[in-house]
Amino acid sequence: MRRSADVVVIGSGAAGLSAALGLAATRNVLVVSAGSGSTPWAQGGIAAAYGDDDPLDHAHDTEIAGAGFCDPRTVRALVEEGPQRLAELIALGARFDRDSDGSLSRTLEGGHDRHRVVHAGGDASGAEVHRALHQAVQLAGVRTVTGRAVGLIKSGFGQIAGVLVEEDADVSQIDARAVVLATGGIGNAYLASTNPSTVRGDGIALALQAGASLVDMEFVQFHPTALFTGDSTGQLPLVTEAVRGEGAVLRDVAGRRIMTDVHPRADLAPRDIVARAIESTMRRDGCEHVWLDARSIPEDTIRRRFPTVLASCRRIGVDMLSEPIPVAPAEHFLCGGIRTNRDGATDVPGLYAVGEAAGGGVHGANRLASNSLLEGLVFGRRVATALTLDLPAASYGQPSWLTLGEDREPDRIRAILTEHAGIRRDGAGLQTALDELESAGDGPLATVARTVVAAAITREDSRGCHWRSDHPRTDERWNRHLVIRLDEEGRPAVRQLLQSAAT
Template sequence: MTAWEAAADVVVVGTGVAGLTAALEARALGLRVLVVTKVTAEDGNTRWAQGGVAVVLPGEHDPGDSVHRHAADTVAAGAGLCEADAVAAIIADGPAAVTRLRERGAVFDAAEGGRLARTREGGHSAFRVVHAGGDATGAEVERALLTAARDGRVPVLEGHIAVRALHARSGAVAGLLVLDAHGVPGVLRAPAVLLATGGLGQLYAATTNPEVATADGLAIALRAGAAVADVEFVQFHPTVLYTGRDARGRCPLVTEAVRGEGAVLVDAAGNRVMAGVHPLADLAPRDVVAAAITRRVAETGTDHVYLDATHLGGDAFRRRFPTVHAACVAAGVDPATEPIPVAPAAHFACGGVMSTVDGRTWVTGLYAAGEVARSGLHGANRLASNSLLEGLVMGARAARAVAGDLAAGLLADPRHAEPAELPAAAVPDRDVLQRTMTRYAGIGRDATGLAAALSTLDACAVHRPLRTRQSVEDAALGLAAHALLTAATERTESRGCHVRTDHPDTDDISWRRSLPLRLDASGHLDFVATPTLRGVA
């Protein structure tokens, strides 16, 4: 029994860059919008993004650089699993998306002459990453979007966690069941639900993600009948500030823009880590750098390596990277005089809910945008600083798709939604889950470890009703972990972020394809043929 109800044309779940962009666009299109977040509007993942937005702006790019080259770099980083049409569509929309963001008040760092300052990051063949506040781009993007949303009177329901999608008799989505901080359930009736919930970093003991990154959207989509894909590809950022082997939760990121400004990775003996590993050396794609660090750590019997940025000098480093500098100082490290201790940590999901570049999923009325979505942009590994770009582009495109589908009469009547009953699910112990995933499903996996992880997760889970935010989150993490482990077990090769130590080679004949997963009628994950999605661009 629900305590209250509300109605809208579209419910947007999440207040990151994708969610807020979608809400603003939907509002501009005349839709009744309601944004839902389980915390406050400011507590999403966007504000932690340091590097910037990868984009080729007209008249503000390196000689010879182009949208086409940006797309080519994206495909190269994706290790054979990007969808060329999706990459082309999203990257091509980037300049207009950044222009809209600036019109909404975002201020990026300027170089001499008034043009935007640009840096280069891993996997990029040109200086095309624009940034704000030195290394505080996400915070500026969030500030601008939140200000625009408040000025535009976009309603935000804070402190409510999304539990499951509601359906009409046709199977189409017709709303959302939520819980408040006290466990009181409510119903949001709407013909469209747009998931913009971010990623699943809390699957691991150490991550760059905040506490809210608990795979909520992935679980909602699976339980609603949607498919997920590429979930075995979890990107570990190679340079996270190392503060000890027992570090847990969100760890400070050392943006790869530091390497873009000339910093190099070295081991304890001062030897270059990336020498001879890749033509781009320290600016190789993230999966390559993270794997190289992992190998060097194993070879030297240490826990971390070092990022030497002493060539920049104290004042220059502090001005260019104030966030990183503050984190280093707090950890007792002076980057002006000593190398920064770093190690890989869980960063971004490359896969997620299967969607078109317009956010449409396998389920009518359910849309996904941002990190929760698998649009075909990232493939087996993300290109640096494509994340904020993806959120800006897909958020707007998804809002337009909702408006178009609503106008065409393709969506359900939310008045005919099924009864909103609180679901029950397997709820694992989070500490056991995080330790298990870190040990068996990080960088370097094998069949024995993956099987042990599945067995451990099953043993530590209890099936019970989802009556609290923590139980909803833990159940979502458990389902996401099972999806990841199932796909990682099936993919008997190494590709991008997925490294199988028992299958170290890349097999393009058998495995140059995604592995869509869906819940069957009994609630078990099963591989399915690639679904046909409506509205493919």
Template sequence: MTRAVDVVVIGAGVAGLSTALGLAATREVLLLSAGDGSTPWAQGGVAAAYGEDDPLDHLLDTDVAGAGFCDPRNVRALVEEGPQRLAELIAQGARFDRNADGSLSRTLEGGHGHPRIVHAGGDATGAEVHRALRSAVQLAGVQTITGRTVGLIQSDTGRIGGVLVEAGGQISQIDARAVVLATGGIGNAYLASTNPSTVCGDGIALALRAGASLVDMEFVQFHPTALFTGETSGQLPLVTEAVRGEGAVLRDIHGRRIMAGRHPRADLAPRDIVAREIEATMRRDGSDHVWLDATAIAPDVLRQRFPTVLASCARIGVDLLSEQIPIAPAEHFLCGGIRTDRNGATDVPGLYAAGEVAATGVHGANRLASNSLLEGLVFGRRVATALTLDLPPTVQGRSHEVALGHDREPERIRAILTKYAGIRRDGAGLNAAGEELEALGNGPLATVARSVIEAATARQESRGCHWRSDYPRSDERWNEHVVVRLDEEDRPTARHLQRAATR
């Protein structure tokens, strides 16, 4: 069965929903989804600088967290357009937490110099943002199909002209003048992640096969505080750093403060710094976790602000109100992705990307807390605006399928990436990973894993959330971006360096 629409949006997280909603009034848009993505799991909130908080201060905090590697134009768009997108979300029915005087409640998170994190349901912001956008998309009459995208339709001239989707055991073709990838990051390319199982890098693999470039794939962020449940694989509960924003501190297994004296902001240092200190502490002590101590926070505050964290702790028999809780870092967010311009266009005609799958450059080498939902809102709308103003022409002539394919040994691939490309990396391990992955084919997960390994091998320095023990310092010679493309044998290869992450 074949049908045709103006635009296909793949992914039902904040970026995909924002894109579809922005297009609904002017274009026939179809939303494809294999799940809700990572958005409903986001706990912290939406970072927004307004009122007495200057957006330029938000820009500075973003750039500092990103190790000076952010795209300044796109960060400016993020911080200046963010409050507008937040206001629109509220107008669409999103219910954020408010103070007694009716003002939005804002809290502090790691890397921020001002309390600017707007939250909902205490620590259930992502779920509320997703609910509000889903409702708005339904009211706008956007067509939605639940299924897995298994391929792209590409003309012989290289232009994308549609998708192949598997739903109900059948594969259908949907022709479109533009396809928007909003498929999230690469969480389940690792054994343990804070992301749901549907987030595994399929969009990145599809884009590569269609001829797109990736950038900054070495910058994989590990959240410092995933709840340590004893499980070593699958989705782990997140413990939002807003808990530390309210006063919780990190301790080693002997009860000593981990971050004291390690950074001017101590437990509220940027995520890459905190994750590295925790990893080093665990390695030093031979432990599989450290402690997060929130017992100094008033119980009423914990109950009101962190019901999700309370419930997660209770499921493993720990009382957040009176006990320290076990935590360990886990894969969380991809700071790089598909190379795009300011409006989400990739270097493949007709193919766009938004959200975590896209490398907008706003995160640099390490994402600032609560900038992810914000990025989806801002750049999802930017893609929608671009496609409202100028929709690509219909594909003419012959076309072929760009198939996603399958992996033979997905668990082995995850184990390799986890072992060699986690928080701590070195050249010998990365080379070993490349050799082991070579034998595992060109399936989507293997392609994603090899892209990370190629980029991490190429960057012979430490910067942001890419830390190599054999090159432990930043090097000005690497003030450029590693670009990954497929070679003639369909293998991801770090071909060259590009001065800017976005065009």
């Protein structure tokens, strides 16, 4: 089957749906979806500074969490446009929690200096955001194809001209003047992640094959508090940072607090700091998890604010009302990605990226809590605006088909990346990973795994969520971004940029 559209959006999370909705009135847009991505699983909420909260304070917290590696102009777009995008989402019917006076309820999360995270259903924010956007896209009449994007079409003049989609056992072609990659991060490239299994780096691998650049792939964020279920593989339930925002504290096996002397904000330090502290504690004590003690939080608050966490704990036989929760870090979010400008354009004509798949510089070396849904709303709309104003002309010439390969032994790839490119890294382990991945095939998992390892072995310092035990300090000589493209043999080649991550 062959179809056509002005714009094809690959992915139906917050970023992809925001882009599609913004295009619906002016362009013939089609969404390709292999699942809803990570958006429905997001618990915390949307960070938004409005009223007596200055967006510049939100920007300051974002840049501190990002270890000074954020692009300031991109961050400013995020924090200044964010409240308007949130208001539009509410106008679409999104139901956020409110206080008794009718105002939006705002909570505190790690890295923020004040209560600015709005939430829905207590800890079901992502599900409500996805519901509202999905319903709006349906009402706007946007076409949707259920399937997995397995290739891009490139014209003889080097411009993206469409996408190949696997539907059931057949591959169909969709011609387009622009393709927007909103495929999420690389969670399933690790053994344990908070992401669903469909999030495995397909869009990033496709972009590389098309000739696009990646940036900052070494910055892989691990959420400090995934629920320890006894099975350390697959998608793990999240224990939202907002639980700590309401007063929960982390303790070691002996009941001692972990974060008291680690950071001035203690349990509400940025995620990279908390995750490293937990990993060090687990290594020191020889245990598989630590404890999150939420027993100081009133029972009615837990039932109202954290019904999802409460239910997840009960499924493994833990009552968070009366006993501590076993937690451990798990892969959560890619802070780099496909190199874009603030309007989502890559360095390949006709190819755009948005959301976690994109590396536009908003997160720097570590993402601030609850900036991800906000990023999807803000930059999804920016991509839509750019393509409304200036849609690329149709491109001709003999086309080429750029398709994803197959991964050999995907579980082995995940094990390699988990062992050598997790929270703690060193040069010897990263070199071992690079050697072992050489024979792993050319599928999306192997491709993204190689880019993470290549960037991590190149960066010989520690900052944000990239921690080298053999280079444990931040080195000013590495105040530069790492850009990756495929070489003639299809392997990642790293070069260093002095300028900002954004083009």
